[in-house]
Amino acid sequence: MAAGDAESSLELSLTGSGALPGALPPARSRIFKIIVIGDSNVGKTCLTYRFCAGRFPQRTEATIGVDFRERAVTIDGEHIKIQLWDTAGQERFRKSMVQHYYRNVHAVVFVYDMTNIASFHSLPSWIEECKQHLLANDIPRILVGNKCDLRSAIQVPTDLAQKFADTHSMPLFETSAKNPNDNDHVEAIFMTLAHKLKSHKPLMLSQPPDHDEIHIKPEPKPITSCWC
Amino acid sequence: MWCEVVSLLRSLGSALVSYFDAKKKRKVAEIYQALNSDPIDVPKLRRMAISKGGLLTDEIRCKVWPKLLSVNTDNLPPLPAGKELRQDNKDYQQVLLDVRRSLRRFPPGMPDDQREGLQEELIDIILHVLKRNPQLHYYQGYHDIVVTFLLVVGDRLATALVEKLSVHHLRDFMYPTMDNTKQILNYLMLIIDQVNPEVHDFIAEVGTIFALSWLITWFGHVLSDFRHVVRLYDFFLACHPLMPIYFAAVIVLHRKQEVLDCECDMASVHHLLCQIPQDLPYESLISKAGEIFVQFPPSKLTKEAAQAERTAASTFKDFELASVQQRPDTVLRQRFRERMRGEERLRGEERTKSILTKPRTNRFVKLAVMGLTVALGAAALAMVKSALEWAPKFQLQIFP
Numbered sequence: 001m002a003a004g005d006a007e008s009s010l011e012l013s014l015t016g017s018g019a020l021p022g023a024l025p026p027a028r029s030r031i032f033k034i035i036v037i038g039d040s041n042v043g044k045t046c047l048t049y050r051f052c053a054g055r056f057p058q059r060t061e062a063t064i065g066v067d068f069r070e071r072a073v074t075i076d077g078e079h080i081k082i083q084l085w086d087t088a089g090q091e092r093f094r095k096s097m098v099q100h101y102y103r104n105v106h107a108v109v110f111v112y113d114m115t116n117i118a119s120f121h122s123l124p125s126w127i128e129e130c131k132q133h134l135l136a137n138d139i140p141r142i143l144v145g146n147k148c149d150l151r152s153a154i155q156v157p158t159d160l161a162q163k164f165a166d167t168h169s170m171p172l173f174e175t176s177a178k179n180p181n182d183n184d185h186v187e188a189i190f191m192t193l194a195h196k197l198k199s200h201k202p203l204m205l206s207q208p209p210d211h212d213e214i215h216i217k218p219e220p221k222p223i224t225s226c227w228c
Numbered sequence: 229m230w231c232e233v234v235s236l237l238r239s240l241g242s243a244l245v246s247y248f249d250a251k252k253k254r255k256v257a258e259i260y261q262a263l264n265s266d267p268i269d270v271p272k273l274r275r276m277a278i279s280k281g282g283l284l285t286d287e288i289r290c291k292v293w294p295k296l297l298s299v300n301t302d303n304l305p306p307l308p309a310g311k312e313l314r315q316d317n318k319d320y321q322q323v324l325l326d327v328r329r330s331l332r333r334f335p336p337g338m339p340d341d342q343r344e345g346l347q348e349e350l351i352d353i354i355l356h357v358l359k360r361n362p363q364l365h366y367y368q369g370y371h372d373i374v375v376t377f378l379l380v381v382g383d384r385l386a387t388a389l390v391e392k393l394s395v396h397h398l399r400d401f402m403y404p405t406m407d408n409t410k411q412i413l414n415y416l417m418l419i420i421d422q423v424n425p426e427v428h429d430f431i432a433e434v435g436t437i438f439a440l441s442w443l444i445t446w447f448g449h450v451l452s453d454f455r456h457v458v459r460l461y462d463f464f465l466a467c468h469p470l471m472p473i474y475f476a477a478v479i480v481l482h483r484k485q486e487v488l489d490c491e492c493d494m495a496s497v498h499h500l501l502c503q504i505p506q507d508l509p510y511e512s513l514i515s516k517a518g519e520i521f522v523q524f525p526p527s528k529l530t531k532e533a534a535q536a537e538r539t540a541a542s543t544f545k546d547f548e549l550a551s552v553q554q555r556p557d558t559v560l561r562q563r564f565r566e567r568m569r570g571e572e573r574l575r576g577e578e579r580t581k582s583i584l585t586k587p588r589t590n591r592f593v594k595l596a597v598m599g600l601t602v603a604l605g606a607a608a609l610a611m612v613k614s615a616l617e618w619a620p621k622f623q624l625q626i627f628p
């Protein structure tokens with residue numbers, strides 16, 4: 001929520017992968033509201049910043065309450081705003097504050113720090129909390145292990161994380177907000193989610209069936225190995 | 229000809245400068261006078277902290293802040309070794325994470341090793357206060373408040389001030405849950421409703437989360453210019469613990485046009501309001517916050533909203549207690565009530581205007597009267613006593 005600083009400010013209207021230069025914006029683009037949750041210091045602010053500003057922030061500060069970043073993308077010719085709600089990791093905030101953030105959420109991103117097993121062990125309580133707040137059961141959820149650039153410090157083995165993700169029927173992505181080569185990857189993760197949302201009928205009313213044609217490199221598939 | 233104009237302007241400029249210099253000098257002299265009088269003239273110090281420019285320099289702040297918090301600076305206990313504090317401390321990890329990421333709170337030109345030293349001190353102060361007060365629970369953002377004290381008064385005094393502040397002003401944020409904090413955020417809505425119902429109805433749709441970091445860091449987290457932060461701290465330290473939420477309301481009201489022009493959804497409003505313009509007219513906003521406080525004190529807000537008295541009860545129980553015994557406060561309310569009646573029921577915009585055009589003269593005096601009731605727990609009794617001692621005399625001055 002800090003002001004006057006690019007790191008914490010909202011990134012408005014950065015054009016996405018497929019924006020048509022000079023094209024008129026539609027009367028009103030759809031908004032996908034995605035909430036990003038997980039323990040303090042796992043890198044939620046960095047990941048959302050990476051997606052919205054296209055780079056790793058020089059420095060971040062503790063998120064107090066909730067921060068909000070946004071990016072406009074074009075998927076199959078449709079302009080869509082992806083709104084990322086970057087929440088505070090400290091437990092006390094979620095207990096009484098977080099209900100607000102869950103309002104009208106379209107998707108959830110759970111983040112853990114691959115170099116911190118405790119952040120992985122907290123996931124069940126995050127998932128539980130999310131269940132309590134979200135009325136709809138079929139909201140798309142994904143699991144992201146961050147900081148895979150710190151190879152020698154990894155504490156959460158991929159197979160363990162994969163097993164966990166399977167149990168909770170979520171796709172798993174291991175990534176790094178920091179590694180410059182991973183820019184595409186963080187991008188791909190959120191774009192995958194956006195695609196999923198676009199074709200997710202129950203939530204997105206009044207949309208004709210669509211065929212996802214966008215191609216993102218590297219191909220965003222739930223993975224079993226790190227792209228670092 | 230042109231040269232003459234320029235030189236005229238120049239001398240006018242320097243005359244202005246010396247005018248402000250003289251004014252500032254006079255204020256400094258007044259502050260020292262209050263400090264040196266026996267007993268120390270705390271009410272006057274409060275007025276100085278509230279009035280234009282606040283306490284002016286960090287040197288003065290070192291002397292006056294302890295007085296505003298009734299902290300005895302004579303024999304400050306030595307700080308325990310940091311190592312001990314950090315062992316088996318449940319908060320250490322979170323504090324460490326937050327302090328490490330707090331680089332932006334330190335002056336830009338500061339050498340790294342000096343900053344790192346201060347960060348270590350910051351951790352120790354926080355852990356020390358938490359250890360001595362197990363009822364207090366650390367929250368992310370607490371470090372933004374503590375760093376302000378550390379930078380202004382140094383670690384030893386900062387520890388004493390922060391401890392006092394935490395068990396009084398900040399305690400509502402430091403319960404095991406943030407329920408009380410949430411209720412204080414509701415005050416924001418109550419205040420805005422009183423002043424401008426239209427803005428209230430708009431904000432009611434989007435919630436008050438945008439003000440959370442303002443409130444629990446006393447704006448330390450969101451203002452990048454340290455001078456503005458300390459100016460606000462002068463003000464808040466001299467006033468009722470709920471003043472930060474009044475100030476938050478004033479910021480929203482100040483930007484009401486932008487707010488109303490915004491799309492009425494949580495994201496747009498959140499985005500707009502979280503970007504606090506760095507060039508806010510702080511002095512006039514402080515005056516407005518004070519005026520609104522006088523006109524709609526917390527007790528009145530709660531009554532009007534028929535809210536459970538539990539709201540932030542711990543913080544202003546002392547306040548209520550004190551104000552019952554305090555004539556000036558009652559008199560003030562009466563005055564405003566009469567005034568309001570006289571002016572008929574003004575709504576919204578007009579009502580704001582009526583607040584803002586109240587005579588300036590006595591505002592700081594009134595606020596200082598209110599400030600006296602700041603909840604200071606054990607010290608409250610003494611405070612009230614001293615308030616009663618000077619109040620009758622004082623009252624004559626306010627209401628001739």
Ligand SMILES: Nc1nc2c(ncn2[C@@H]2O[C@H](COP(=O)(O)OP(=O)(O)OP(=O)(O)O)[C@@H](O)[C@H]2O)c(=O)[nH]1
Pocket residue numbers: 038039040041042043044045046047060061062063064087088089090146147148149150175176177178179329
């Ligand atoms: N090496 C590495 N460090 C990272 C990466 N992502 C984040 N970090 C670092 O991890 C720390 C925490 O990042 P944040 O994004 O502030 O964490 P957060 O999850 O937002 O934390 P809270 O706001 O407290 O909930 C920072 O010091 C980052 O520089 C990454 O991919 N690789």
Ligand SMILES: [Mg+2]
Pocket residue numbers: 044045046060061062063086087088089
């Ligand atoms: Mg964060």
